[in-house]
Amino acid sequence: MDVHKIAIIGAGLMGSGIAYVSAGNGFHVTLVDVNEQALEVGMDRIRNDVMTGVDKNKLSLSEAQALMGNLASTTNIANAVKEADLVI
Ligand SMILES: NC(=O)c1ccc[n+]([C@@H]2O[C@H](COP(=O)([O-])OP(=O)(O)OC[C@H]3O[C@@H](n4cnc5c(N)ncnc54)[C@H](O)[C@@H]3O)[C@@H](O)[C@H]2O)c1
Numbered sequence: 775m776d777v778h779k780i781a782i783i784g785a786g787l788m789g790s791g792i793a794y795v796s797a798g799n800g801f802h803v804t805l806v807d808v809n810e811q812a813l814e815v816g817m818d819r820i821r822n823d824v825m826t827g828v829d830k831n832k833l834s835l836s837e838a839q840a841l842m843g844n845l846a847s848t849t850n851i852a853n854a855v856k857e858a859d860l861v862i
Pocket residue numbers: 783784785786787788789806807808812851
């Protein structure tokens with residue numbers, strides 16, 4: 775089975791790191807956490823990693839935009855899992 779959509783449960787250190795790598799490799803990622811505040815912390819960490827990548831010329835601006843475009847976040851674990859090919 776081909777994997778296109780990944781649901782990652784937990785937007786902490788591990789989850790946001792896995793989301794960054796997965797989205798950067800073209801997967802459509804939905805990050806799940808228990809509330810919006812936890813999701814925002816995780817998304818902020820990813821944005822910072824993306825900007826660091828751009829600053830260090832590891833990512834072009836278009837790659838950074840594509841990576842961010844591959845990311846979504848939700849507190850609705852049921853919907854995220856239902857639509858996912860892979861759950862981490
Ligand atoms: N950080 C590491 O180096 C490391 C290494 C190996 C394994 N792990 C394991 O990976 C897991 C995550 O570690 P971490 O460092 O990212 O932790 P973390 O505390 O940074 O993040 C965990 C996140 O999961 C969320 N969460 C908790 N219960 C949830 C639920 N029911 N649904 C959705 N989200 C939920 C929390 O709100 C939090 O944002 C842990 O089991 C840890 O033992 C971590």
